Amino acid sequence: MTTTRDATAPGLARLAGLIADETRAACLLALLDGRAWTAGELARHAGVAASTLSEHLGKLVAGGLLAEERQGRHRYVRLADARVAQLVEELAAQVAPGDAARRPRTLREAGAGAAMARGRTCYDHLAGRLGIAVTDAFTARGLLRQDTGFALTDAGLDWFDRAGIRLVRTGRRPLARACLDWTERRPHLAGVAGAALCRHALDTGWCVRIGSERAVKVTAAGEEALSGLLGIDPVALR
Amino acid sequence: MTTTRDATAPGLARLAGLIADETRAACLLALLDGRAWTAGELARHAGVAASTLSEHLGKLVAGGLLAEERQGRHRYVRLADARVAQLVEELAAQVAPGDAARRPRTLREAGAGAAMARGRTCYDHLAGRLGIAVTDAFTARGLLRQDTGFALTDAGLDWFDRAGIRLVRTGRRPLARACLDWTERRPHLAGVAGAALCRHALDTGWCVRIGSERAVKVTAAGEEALSGLLGIDPVALR
DNA sequence: AGGACGGTTCGGCGGGGACCGAACGGTTCG
DNA sequence: CGAACCGTTCGGTCCCCGCCGAACCGTCCT
Known part of the structure; x- marks a missing residue:
């Protein structure tokens, strides 16, 4: 029973890992507006190359945090559901108290x-x-x-x-x-x-x-x- | 306004990063019982060396997720407050649906x-x-x-x-x-x-x-x- | 058809961080 | 006092992952 590592731990770490990158975090926060953004919009918003953001979106979608919808040459993504939105919200709220330099x-x-x-x-x-x-x-x-x-x-x-x-x-x-x-x-x-x-x-x-x-x-x-x-x-x- | 990266993103990523490690996740889940554990107990539970776990505890405490209490040669840690417990809970609940191999x-x-x-x-x-x-x-x-x-x-x-x-x-x-x-x-x-x-x-x-x-x-x-x-x-x- | 544009794939680079063992300092107990 | 024990610090290794630019594919517009 030593090393009774909870079976949930790997999943929990993986989920948190999806949010643990600053660029992905910026995307999730932007998507908190509830609308669907294109990959390009998010790339510009986050300030990284389109190729970089494409990989991030792949991970977020695969991880179930985002839902995607392809229209022509555009790839629209939005938060997968209200549950995910609540999760991001809650994490952000925990962080907010440390809003130094809020000016x-x-x-x-x-x-x-x-x-x-x-x-x-x-x-x-x-x-x-x-x-x-x-x-x-x-x-x-x-x-x-x-x-x-x-x-x-x-x-x-x-x-x-x-x-x-x-x-x-x-x-x-x-x-x-x-x-x-x-x-x-x-x-x-x-x-x-x-x-x-x-x-x-x-x-x-x-x-x-x-x-x-x-x-x-x-x-x-x-x-x-x-x-x-x-x-x-x-x-x-x- | 391109690159209007939300000021919350770095903090959000840092918070998630604390949970994004499997060993730290295992600790947080173990601590969900509400009691205080010693560093050694957690190390054995997680299956890593004491030195490794010591560093993890340092980060979790510094990040405000854990509260520590030193007694003699023991270092007791517990979840910082009910808010943190709720956060971990909620993340774990999001993960649980993927409880394959639950036998x-x-x-x-x-x-x-x-x-x-x-x-x-x-x-x-x-x-x-x-x-x-x-x-x-x-x-x-x-x-x-x-x-x-x-x-x-x-x-x-x-x-x-x-x-x-x-x-x-x-x-x-x-x-x-x-x-x-x-x-x-x-x-x-x-x-x-x-x-x-x-x-x-x-x-x-x-x-x-x-x-x-x-x-x-x-x-x-x-x-x-x-x-x-x-x-x-x-x-x-x- | 041709050109502009959005997105993806791939190779390569660089940094951060998780891990361990060994050595060390403090506490407890015989 | 010395031995066992708990925890921390430090050096070193290794791997993962975020990033970019270049090349490529598909779509849309003229």
């Missing part, structure tokens, strides 16, 4: 940072101050219970129903889940409900994406809707 | 495996069939809500109160949290409530540890208590 270097970086802090998508749900505001409003109105865990209340289910947002349970994914935001350091709504809400917000024009990044902006219609349905002060979102 | 090799391995499957600690809470049984009983009795997330109900808070188990909120740790068990593939109760319950169970003799492993056994007193307080059929725990 922006340039003006446009400052602008982009501010926009991201205001509102963004985190894989498939809302994050940033916007995500926090929504989550807080849910909690304050008794739609979400955070004091004894993290779950929607019956009133919360009603709210989604009345807002015309359908919650479809899929597989084992929880209806509501806390996602720890790494700019706000506070939990916000993720899971099926978070994804449905985000999708609804983008579909109905409550929010729009800014540029091609994952930052989002609340529209005038969105301010009205969020104010009316959840009592969120529009000023807090600007 | 036990020897009789005693089969015995140990069966005991672990029956009941064990997972860092600081109960897992295995025992953990599932408790969680299911909580849910069936309306003490825990799993359909819309994962949270104790008011009745659940009452139950802990009446059982004389105090729940002390500490820092940001959630009162109730789902931990995905990798033998049962189902969520069970973790967080402050899970830890308090496990501690109470061990303190009052509802359960006892088997040998020096993390497997636990329900005692006669435990069967009575769990049956009386939660309506759990004692036979299901054997």
